[in-house]
Amino acid sequence: xxxxxxxxxxxxxGGAVFTAVSLAQQQLxxxxxxxxxxxxxxxxxxxxxxxxxxxxxxxxxxxxxxCHGQDGKKLEGAYAKMPRYxxxxxxxxxxxxxxxxxxxxxxxxxxxxxxxxKKFNKWSGPYxxxxxxxxxxxxxxxxxxxxxxxxxEKKLYEYGKKLWYMRVGARDFSCGICHTVLAGKRIRLxxxxxxxxxxxxxxxxxxxFGSDRMWTxxxxxxxxxxxxxxxxxxxxxxxxxxxxxxxxxxxxxALELYMKKAANGATVEVPGLLR
Ligand code: HEC
Ligand code: HEC
Numbered sequence: 001x002x003x004x005x006x007x008x009x010x011x012x013x014g015g016a017v018f019t020a021v022s023l024a025q026q027q028l029x030x031x032x033x034x035x036x037x038x039x040x041x042x043x044x045x046x047x048x049x050x051x052x053x054x055x056x057x058x059x060x061x062x063x064x065x066x067c068h069g070q071d072g073k074k075l076e077g078a079y080a081k082m083p084r085y086x087x088x089x090x091x092x093x094x095x096x097x098x099x100x101x102x103x104x105x106x107x108x109x110x111x112x113x114x115x116x117x118k119k120f121n122k123w124s125g126p127y128x129x130x131x132x133x134x135x136x137x138x139x140x141x142x143x144x145x146x147x148x149x150x151x152x153e154k155k156l157y158e159y160g161k162k163l164w165y166m167r168v169g170a171r172d173f174s175c176g177i178c179h180t181v182l183a184g185k186r187i188r189l190x191x192x193x194x195x196x197x198x199x200x201x202x203x204x205x206x207x208x209f210g211s212d213r214m215w216t217x218x219x220x221x222x223x224x225x226x227x228x229x230x231x232x233x234x235x236x237x238x239x240x241x242x243x244x245x246x247x248x249x250x251x252x253x254a255l256e257l258y259m260k261k262a263a264n265g266a267t268v269e270v271p272g273l274l275r
Pocket of ligand 1: 062
């Protein structure tokens with residue numbers, strides 16, 4: 001039911017034809033390729049939802065468009081340079097973190113309100129994922145260009161590189177073991193992508209057909225962290241796992257910075273479509 005609703009709205013959206021064909025998309029199963037050929041990318045519904053949200057006033061009467069222009073004019077190209085350091089919040093932010101900061105700092109949403117936080121964090125919630133997808137789409141066709149000008153950016157980048165190769169948890173795994181060393185091999189029937197070498201950041205946020213959801217890179221990093229790195233619990237073992245890192249934490253943003261910098265020069269094509 002949910003799936004169908006997405007398709008319908010994607011078609012109503014004017015059937016924007018998806019022309020970009022990235023490596024991941026070349027490897028898509030036939031039924032998804034056919035969808036793309038028909039111009040029915042289920043992720044496009046999120047762009048529309050994000051655009052609507054972008055122009056909707058928050059509790060203090062301001063909308064994103066109040067500061068960033070009608071149709072996000074002033075945010076064109078911004079996503080291609082993120083994560084980066086922002087003076088007003090004194091930290092390096094990715095798209096999710098930046099949107100949360102803008103909503104709570106500038107639009108009257110209450111960061112301490114548990115209901116708002118929950119709604120914001122949710123995959124299928126009205127704020128984070130559609131807004132991130134919309135803002136990212138304003139950089140479509142532009143080249144990723146992450147610079148490390150600020151000392152905080154440099155520091156976080158180095159940290160990200162270290163995290164990538166750091167072996168942790170019960171399996172003594174690292175991101176790099178799967179995505180650098182074993183890249184190209186299969187695990188649980190899934191091919192292991194190399195997001196660094198193949199500059200895969202270009203297609204994030206991506207719609208994952210299997211889970212029927214749009215994912216931002218925050219979601220992807222945190223899920224891999226939890227699903228693969230860590231968790232082995234058998235009857236004779238004590239818990240030996242590292243928890244999912246909290247959202248918007250430096251751990252996540254450091255890894256994003258590492259991967260996005262590696263994608264410099266490649267063209268943003270969002271939303272991606274993955275199986
Ligand atoms: C009252 C003004 C205001 C509102 C409303 C606002 N922002 Fe912002 N936004 C800012 C400021 C200030 C910055 C920091 C700009 C800088 O340092 O370059 C920023 C930065 C950003 C950036 C990064 C831009 C870049 O060049 O890297 C994004 C993306 C963004 N905002 C998205 C949003 C979204 C989405 C909304 C609505 C949910 C929103 N903002 C609402 C003031 C606002
Ligand atoms: C045990 C192996 C394993 C480990 C460890 C692992 N991942 Fe993954 N990762 C996968 C698999 C498998 C996929 C593909 C999933 C799919 O197709 O849905 C994936 C997908 C990804 C992608 C998306 C690639 C694309 O297609 O665009 C990114 C980015 C990523 N992982 C980052 C990380 C990061 C960061 C870490 C460390 C915190 C990590 N992964 C740890 C197995 C792993």
